Amino acid sequence: MKKKLVALLLSAAMVLTLGGCGGTEGAAADSGSTVEGTGTEAVGEGTETADAENTDLSGDLVFAIYDNVLMTYIDENDMVGKFQEKYPNANIEVEKIKDDSEYWNSMKMRTSANQLPDVMINKTFTLSRFKDYLVDLSDLNSTANNEYAAGYAVDGKILGLPMVVNCNYVFYWKDQFEEAGITEIPDTWEEFKTAAKTLQDYYGKQNPDYMAIAMGAKDEWPDYPFMEFMPAAQGGNGQNWNDMAKTDTPFAQGTDINTAYHKIYDLFSSGVFGKDPLGLGNDQATALFAQKQAGMMVSGAWSLTAISEGAESTDNLGTFYLPVRDSESDPFNCVVQGDGFIGVTTHSKNPELAKAFVDWFMSEDWYGGYIQYCADDSTMTNSPKEKTPILAEADAAQPDVVNVMYDGGGDDFQAIQNEVTFDYKKLGAEMFTDGFDLDKRLEELDQSWTEARKTLNIN
Amino acid sequence: MNSLVKKQRKFIVFAMLIPTILLIGFVLVPAVDLFRMSFTDWDGWSPTRNFIGIKNYLNMFKNKDLWLSLRNNAVYFFAHLIMIPVELAFAIMLNTKFRGYKFYRFMVFMPFIINGVAISYAFSYFFSPINGAFDEILTVLGLEGWIRNWLSDTKIVNFVLAFVSLWRYSGYHVTLFTAALQSVPQDMQEAARMDGANSWQMFRYIQVPSIALMVDFVLFDNIRGALQAFDVPFVMTQGGPGYASSTFTLFTINTAFKFSNFGLAATMAVALVFIIIIVHVIQNKLIHGLILKEEK
Numbered sequence: 001m002k003k004k005l006v007a008l009l010l011s012a013a014m015v016l017t018l019g020g021c022g023g024t025e026g027a028a029a030d031s032g033s034t035v036e037g038t039g040t041e042a043v044g045e046g047t048e049t050a051d052a053e054n055t056d057l058s059g060d061l062v063f064a065i066y067d068n069v070l071m072t073y074i075d076e077n078d079m080v081g082k083f084q085e086k087y088p089n090a091n092i093e094v095e096k097i098k099d100d101s102e103y104w105n106s107m108k109m110r111t112s113a114n115q116l117p118d119v120m121i122n123k124t125f126t127l128s129r130f131k132d133y134l135v136d137l138s139d140l141n142s143t144a145n146n147e148y149a150a151g152y153a154v155d156g157k158i159l160g161l162p163m164v165v166n167c168n169y170v171f172y173w174k175d176q177f178e179e180a181g182i183t184e185i186p187d188t189w190e191e192f193k194t195a196a197k198t199l200q201d202y203y204g205k206q207n208p209d210y211m212a213i214a215m216g217a218k219d220e221w222p223d224y225p226f227m228e229f230m231p232a233a234q235g236g237n238g239q240n241w242n243d244m245a246k247t248d249t250p251f252a253q254g255t256d257i258n259t260a261y262h263k264i265y266d267l268f269s270s271g272v273f274g275k276d277p278l279g280l281g282n283d284q285a286t287a288l289f290a291q292k293q294a295g296m297m298v299s300g301a302w303s304l305t306a307i308s309e310g311a312e313s314t315d316n317l318g319t320f321y322l323p324v325r326d327s328e329s330d331p332f333n334c335v336v337q338g339d340g341f342i343g344v345t346t347h348s349k350n351p352e353l354a355k356a357f358v359d360w361f362m363s364e365d366w367y368g369g370y371i372q373y374c375a376d377d378s379t380m381t382n383s384p385k386e387k388t389p390i391l392a393e394a395d396a397a398q399p400d401v402v403n404v405m406y407d408g409g410g411d412d413f414q415a416i417q418n419e420v421t422f423d424y425k426k427l428g429a430e431m432f433t434d435g436f437d438l439d440k441r442l443e444e445l446d447q448s449w450t451e452a453r454k455t456l457n458i459n
Numbered sequence: 460m461n462s463l464v465k466k467q468r469k470f471i472v473f474a475m476l477i478p479t480i481l482l483i484g485f486v487l488v489p490a491v492d493l494f495r496m497s498f499t500d501w502d503g504w505s506p507t508r509n510f511i512g513i514k515n516y517l518n519m520f521k522n523k524d525l526w527l528s529l530r531n532n533a534v535y536f537f538a539h540l541i542m543i544p545v546e547l548a549f550a551i552m553l554n555t556k557f558r559g560y561k562f563y564r565f566m567v568f569m570p571f572i573i574n575g576v577a578i579s580y581a582f583s584y585f586f587s588p589i590n591g592a593f594d595e596i597l598t599v600l601g602l603e604g605w606i607r608n609w610l611s612d613t614k615i616v617n618f619v620l621a622f623v624s625l626w627r628y629s630g631y632h633v634t635l636f637t638a639a640l641q642s643v644p645q646d647m648q649e650a651a652r653m654d655g656a657n658s659w660q661m662f663r664y665i666q667v668p669s670i671a672l673m674v675d676f677v678l679f680d681n682i683r684g685a686l687q688a689f690d691v692p693f694v695m696t697q698g699g700p701g702y703a704s705s706t707f708t709l710f711t712i713n714t715a716f717k718f719s720n721f722g723l724a725a726t727m728a729v730a731l732v733f734i735i736i737i738v739h740v741i742q743n744k745l746i747h748g749l750i751l752k753e754e755k
Contacts, residue, residue, distance in 0.1 A: 105716050111504035129504075129719075209589045218583075218610060220697050276588035278611030278700050288589060418502075418718040421524075430701040433613060 058089030059350035061357055064117035066103035067340065069302070070163075071096045073373050083360060090353055110347075118348035119357060122160045122341040125408025127152060134159035135344040135351055142362035145382045148338040151405050160341025161362055164376035167336045167403070168225040169319040169394050171289065171307060172296045176203065176316075180295075185320045185397045187332075189263055192323050196272035199295040207293070211274030214294035216282035223428035225298045225322060226264045229335040231257040232406055233324040236333045241409035245416055245458060248450040251442040258442060260324070261427075265438045268431040278432050286310065298322055301375040301391055319394040321401055332398055337406035338379060412458050419452035420445065496725035503721040515726035525727065528698075528705040529734075531617050535706075536685035536738075538621040539628065543677060546629055550636030551662065564637065571631040579694035582623045586610050586695075610696055613703040620704055623691050628684060632677050639673035640666060678746065682738045686731060707731060 065071060071094070073079075080092050095117060097103040104126060110116050116133055127134075136157040137143050148162045170192075177183075177195070180202040186192035199212035216222045232240040235256035244250035244257065251258055274294070277285075283306075289297040290310030297303065308314050321334045342361060344354040360366060368383040378385040387395065395401070409417065416422075422445060430436055453459075497515055501508035519525060553564050570578065585592045586609040594606050609619045643666055651665050667674065689708040692698055698705030698713070705713075707727065715724035 101716075108503045108716065108719075112506075218696060218699070220699060274589075276608045276611055279586070279588035279591075279608055281583060284584075284587060284589070293589070414719075418720060421714075421718050423717065426699065426701060429697075429699050432611070433700045433703075 057087055057350075057353045057356055059091075059353050061090065061092045061119060061348070061350060061354055062095055062117035063092055063119040063357070064095040064097060064103070064107070065121055066097045066100045067121070069305075069374050070340075070370070073370055077369065079366065082366065083357065086360060086365075087353070087356065090357070092357065114347055116345040116347040118345060118350060118354040120343060120345055121163075122343060123339060123408060124152065124337055124341075124406060125414070127159055127341060127408070128154055128410045129414065130343075130345075131155070131157075131159055133346050135346060135348075135355065137161060137343065137355065137358060140355060140359045140362075142359045142380070145380050146362065147381055148379045148405075152338055152341065152407075154410075160343035161358065162338025162379045163340035163342055163362070163367075164371070164374065165336060165338050165379050166300050166302070166376045167334055168229065168298060168300055168322060169391060170296050170298050170322050171303065172318055172320070173292055174316045174318045176292065176295045186323050187328055187398070188323050188325055188330075190326070193267055193270070193272075196267070196296065197270065200272045200274075203295065208275060209288075209293060211277070211285075211288065211294040212272040212296060214280075214285040214289040214297045215273055215277050216280045216285035217273070217277040217429045217432055218280055219282045220425045220429045222282045222285065222299070223425055225300075226267075227261075227424040227428035229406065230260040230264060230322075230324055232404055233322075233333040233335050234260040234263075236331060236402065236404050238335070238405040238407050241413040242407060244449075245410070245412035245453075248453055249446040250449060251446045261438060261442065263324075264428065265431050265436075268428070269436075273432070278429060301377070304375050304388070304390060314390065317390055319391055320397045321394050323398075331402045332400055333404050334398075334401045335406045336403040337408075339376070412456075415456050416449060416452045416458065419456060420448040422448075493725050493728055496722060497729045499722045499725075501721045501725075502719040503715060504719075508722070511722070515723045516730075518723060519726050519730060524702045524705070525707070525710050527702050528710040529707050531692075531704060532686050532688060532706050534617040535621050535624055535688045536682065538618070538625055539681045539685055540678075542625055542629055543632065543674075543681065546632040546677075547636050547667075547674075549633045550640055551666065553633065553637050554640045564634070567630040568634045569630065570627045571634075573627075575627065575690040576694055578627055579623065579691050582626075582691075583610070583695050586619060611700055613700060616696060616700075616704045620688075620691050620695060623695065624688060627691070632680075635673055635677055636670065639670035643669040675743070678742060679739055682735055682742065686735055686738070707734075 065074075074094055080094070083092060084090060097106055100123070103121075107116065107120065107126075107130070111130070111133055120130075120134075122130060122134075131154045134157075136159065137149075138158045140161075142161055143149050143158050146161045148165055149158050149160075152158075152160070152162065170186075176199060180199050182195050182198055184191070186195045196212040200210070203210040203212075232238050237243065237256065240256055249255075251261075280288075285294070286297065286299075286303060286306050287310050288294055290307045292311075297307070307317065311317065321332070323332065325332055342358050344351055344358060348354045362380060364383055367380055371378045371380070371383055371385050375388070375391075377387065386392075427441065430441075431438070496508070498510055498512060499508040500511050500514075549567065553560060553567065588594070588608060588610075591609075593609065597603060597605050607615060610616055647669075648661065648665055651661055656665070687708050688706045689712070692704050692706050693709055696704045698709045702710070708731070711724050711727040711731070714727065715721050
């Protein structure tokens with residue numbers, strides 16, 4: 001019995017050892033940057049179309065993403081196979097991370113462990129955080145075709161190509177506006193407030209659960225069109241965060257952020273968000289808006305998919321831009337931002353291949369189809385996109401809109417923000433609570449801001 | 460014989476060595492590193508970290524939002540502490556073999572094995588102000604006047620979250636107590652019964668002393684669990700409104716990941732270890748010295 005047991009253990013050990021050897025060979029082959037399997041299968045087709053210089057590039061790439069829409073498109077359209085048609089010796093592993101919060105946590109960990117993926121996605125506010133770990137993409141063809149990349153250069157380097165450009169819309173139900181007697185699309189902040197109040201008064205009488213503006217403030221982040229973008233829209237200054245870093249008291253009376261936050265507080269505390277916006281998450285709020293339990297919802301173009309899926313019909317769904325201006329003589333500022341900055345990291349073992357991938361990804365071959373699939377607008381001159389009719393209504397309603405290119409804040413701003421623990425989205429959610437004192441909070445923020453600048457030696 | 464002894468020794472050495480190496484690698488080294496990190500200004504990704512002495516510790520004591528979060532932990536702690544006698548009573552009840560007792564044992568334990576995030580999501584909808592099941596139940600019972608903003612009223616939000624935490628973890632404690640009660644020797648219990656001990660005397664002088672170790676463990680688990688409460692407030696309220704339902708661990712995680720201050724977060728983690736130890740020592744003194752009046 002004992003002998004049998006020993007023999008069994010030895011056999012198992014041999015199998016494991018052989019398996020291990022096999023694995024090592026496989027790994028060695030991989031590390032030698034030649035890919036078998038799917039890569040080889042694609043050689044026949046790929047070599048016919050690929051450039052001679054491109055076929056030389058080989059190796060493995062990890063492409064980390066968080067966007068569900070992008071992941072679905074990649075899966076449905078065999079991105080890996082299509083890239084291998086052009087680069088037969090390349091292999092790509094697409095790593096999908098649950099959501100963007102988890103994505104940044106993961107990237108932060110991987111930065112300190114020198115384990116960043118070859119190709120990563122950034123947002124406006126993470127570009128400067130990762131600037132030391134991103135390769136300059138200035139020499140790519142796609143960079144030349146990207147309308148917005150140069151505007152987001154950090155220290156003169158193009159560290160990522162924005163895949164999409166987006167702005168926020170006020171989605172609204174036209175039939176509810178009509179029934180409540182709102183005949184004009186709001187063109188100023190006061191008109192917007194009045195429209196919200198009219199809706200709340202009209203429908204709130206019949207339905208105590210009604211919300212003139214739906215917002216899942218429990219999740220905090222859905223207040224971003226107000227708390228994050230309104231200070232920039234208020235003064236038409238996309239560099240608002242960076243400018244705030246240059247002063248000791250950026251929240252003082254008369255500043256853009258002070259004015260914008262007072263306007264927001266005024267709106268948030270007026271009861272137009274229904275009986276308890278802090279009790280609802282974004283999914284719930286979106287679903288309720290889709291079911292016409294709310295008259296308006298302020299969000300990005302990406303919300304259109306969820307609204308359309310939840311609504312019986314979108315025949316009466318319309319959009320307009322959030323009017324921040326005080327009077328019609330002021331410019332109608334609308335914050336626009338590049339998003340999904342695709343870039344190559346310095347941790348990549350195959351940086352040339354990674355750059356070739358980014359160039360291919362943003363070319364008509366791949367990007368042309370992707371941009372038509374997602375709700376956002378195109379950043380590439382060679383892959384233009386027409387807006388969907390519902391979103392195009394906003395342009396028709398406000399033809400004189402002035403786009404304000406938004407910057408998420410550079411090093412100095414983020415250092416101060418971390419030191420002060422300034423969380424504008426949380427602050428927005430707090431505005432819904434009883435007894436919230438905005439002036440006191442802004443004063444406290446100014447004091448902390450001054451101290452932080454001193455501590456961090458920022459002038 | 461010698462060979463067998465050698466084998467035994469080898470087995471003992473390996474059996475001791477492997478857990479020791481694992482403990483050193485996965486507990487001791489990270490703990491030392493955590494302690495070291497608490498004296499630095501590391502932001503979580505920079506290759507360098509500067510030694511800043513006890514600055515993080517001073518900043519931690521000055522942070523009023525952090526101590527507000529710790530106060531919220533106290534709600535979980537006391538809610539669970541008050542429930543421990545109830546859990547013990549349930550365990551004694553489930554320890555008797557009545558019809559369907561196995562089903563009830565399973566039902567009591569079930570919330571603990573369901574994913575915590577799923578439970579928190581479910582309760583988010585349960586307490587939702589619009590179409591929320593709890594408000595509907597109150598309405599059906601004619602208690603509309605009791606309806607509140609369960610997840611956004613800063614005065615009650617922590618009690619609502621503590622209730623969810625109780626729903627989830629009480630069954631675990633009941634199961635632990637039940638398992639411990641089953642190990643109480645039957646002959647001892649029968650002898651006590653023959654001596655005329657009533658149910659209370661059986662409970663007080665036979666069952667509780669016999670499961671004292673388990674009671675200690677549950678009490679310690681309560682402190683640890685209450686001070687490390689995270690999933691329920693994170694999913695249900697994000698710690699909000701503001702920091703009204705934030706907990707110490709939630710605040711620590713936000714400090715590390717949202718505000719890129721791993722040094723300060725490490726300081727908070729070190730502080731949490733000491734808080735758990737201090738609360739445990741005080742609780743032990745109170746329960747064993749004053750309530751159970753044990754002589755050491």
